[in-house]
Amino acid sequence: MEITGNKKGKREFQQSLGFVALQMCLLAVIISLGVLLVFIFVKGIGVINPDFFIKFPEDGMSSGGIFPAILGTLLLSLVAVFFAVPMGVLTAVWLVEYSTSYKMVRILRIGINSLAGVPSIVFGLFGLAFFVKFMGFGPSLLSGGLSLGVLILPTVIRTSEEALLTVPVSFKEASLGLGATRWETVYRIILPNSISGILTGIILSVGRAAGETAPILMTGATFFTMRLPNSLFSEVMALPYHIYALMTEGTHPNQLAIAYGTAVVLMMLVLVINSIAIYIRIMARRARQW
């Protein structure tokens, strides 16, 4: 058997060429991402200090902090989660475990997938028409949060479905074979073994919700308010909208710096949220026994 020799043939050359091309692509992505991050960070870091997190905007938003926006974003996300999680997870459970008609499931999946691809401004319009006007919630924390909830619903459903599907069918069969009902099987076997995957999906979608502007633009976020929200029907400030407002309406040079600072805070928030998701996933994978 001839296995020695170091002649570089055409195939080896093609292979190296392919590798180089791929590495270039990767490099381009990393560099542009890095430039973006550094750019925002450098421009925004100047305004970041403890006060920035806990103070209200002052002097026509040209100084002070962004506390109401941070709080608003957190609250909006919370409302979105309270809406989207039960609905999304239960829908996923139904799709995976209960539905008996493939046709029905296929149609629903197509619907859910297209929903996930709809531009976020459309959700904003829907929120405006449905929650603000039709339901009469007015522009409020509730309307904005629900709009965000609808936005992340498809993601929650899809990630939950995927998580549910990772539970081996054999567990399900074993449970049903012992005389368990479908629901007993779902909540005793399937949910406990997919909960980490579901959680990861939820957290990632919260990250998405926190960063969205369009859905809250017309439904609940306000340009500026001196009051913190005191009910679900209050209007709130939000980080992404605050950036948008400062960049479009601002005239004072300081406002631009605050906008970048806000962006840094938003980025860090999303980063933290995603890190939590990654951590949960790693822990779950380590604990998984099958």
Added chain:
Amino acid sequence: MSEEPKITVRNFNAYYSGKMALKDVNIDIPENKIMAMIGPSGCGKSTFLRSLNRMNDLIEGFTVTGGMMIDGKNIYDKDVDVTKLRRNVGMVFQKPNPFPKTIFENIAYGLKINKLCKSRDELSGKVEESLKEAGLWEEVKDELNKSAFALSGGQQQRLCIARAMVVRPEIILMDEPTASLDPISTAKIEELIQELKKSYTIVIVTHNMQQAARVADRTAFFMLGEMVEYSDTSVMFTKPEKKITEEYITGRFG
């Protein structure tokens, strides 16, 4: 057979989305006996097995006609509670499939689901009894709170048998229960199966002809969805009635 059979199957047909999987199967399975099903892959033996506890109901488009009676009651009748049926017809699968729980919780699951125990003591007692019956107690009694996945494949399969037995079914179905086990574990399971027939009626699907020959009282040979031959195991493996059976058993095809 003088006694009334435990399971009576009459003119049973099964279809997957209209495609025939079992054709006019007629079988009587006597109580407290081991019935083995052999046949080439896709011959319908697994379909038949999984029809006995209606596990195939999970598959969309699965339909049956004809009768499948346990103690004279057609299990496909409308008034049958599938969960009760499955409690009475336990199942052991091809690959050991313990739950990702502790050894104790694995066994206790069926008891809890079916609310068969009034107290914690009763629960522990039944778990112990079942593990003893499965010949696993001595090996695991000190590690009941360890994960079931810490056990070897053969132990896991015996755990699964114990898990099926603890709810006291009348029939136990086994779908190639030793397919993924080493010979020693296989021998242990086979011993166990023969011990179990004192209390249960056992229906087993196997790809291993010698296994059927070793453990079963009666053997059915399936091919292309039909039950070709059904005889006492000793007859089946010494002088089968049909030529096609003989050819399959001696490995001349399939």
Added chain:
Amino acid sequence: MERHFDEELKALKKNILNMASMVDELTGRAIKALKERDEALAEEVEKADEVVDLLEIEIDKQCLDLMARRQPLAIDLRFITSVMKINNDLERIGDLATTIAHKSRILLKYPPLKPLIDIPRMADMVREMIKESVNALVERDSVKAMKIIEMDNEVDSLYVQVFREILTYMMENNENIKSGIELILIAKYIERMADHVTNIAEDIVYMIEGKTIKHGFETIDRAGGA
């Protein structure tokens, strides 16, 4: 589908057929030595038995080996177990042929009692039976095997005839008693040979049909049934 196992079974079959023809030939030569009072041939036969014994051991080993390694079922199982039994019966026939050769040497000490006709006829029938059983085995023909069992009855009645005839010679003359007893024993041995061939035929029927026809039973081992 041709299996490797089939090659091994063929080899086994070849050996058992070989064994049958050796035993057949041995019987023929033993009777020839008896009839022609050929001492050298008789000695030869006595020695040749060793070859038959060795082949018997070889076939036994082959069968056990196949059972252990192949775990035969159905027709394969019936074939191998039948071969084991046939092997045993053939070896016994070989022994009987040797004993006949031995007796024929003893008979040389006495004058011939009478020209031997019926005893060789018996032997010819036994050889015919052996040949037919070989054919039945090769052709898997249970009808042929059944005929062998019928032939055994003829051998039996011939034996009774021989016995009576020699008895009259012995009653006529005391001098004849010693050689007469030896001849009666020889006839008995041949009759015994026929019984062994009958066993072989019964095993062949079992092998082919899965039916037990031994000891007057004709049962099909099929209890219950579908």
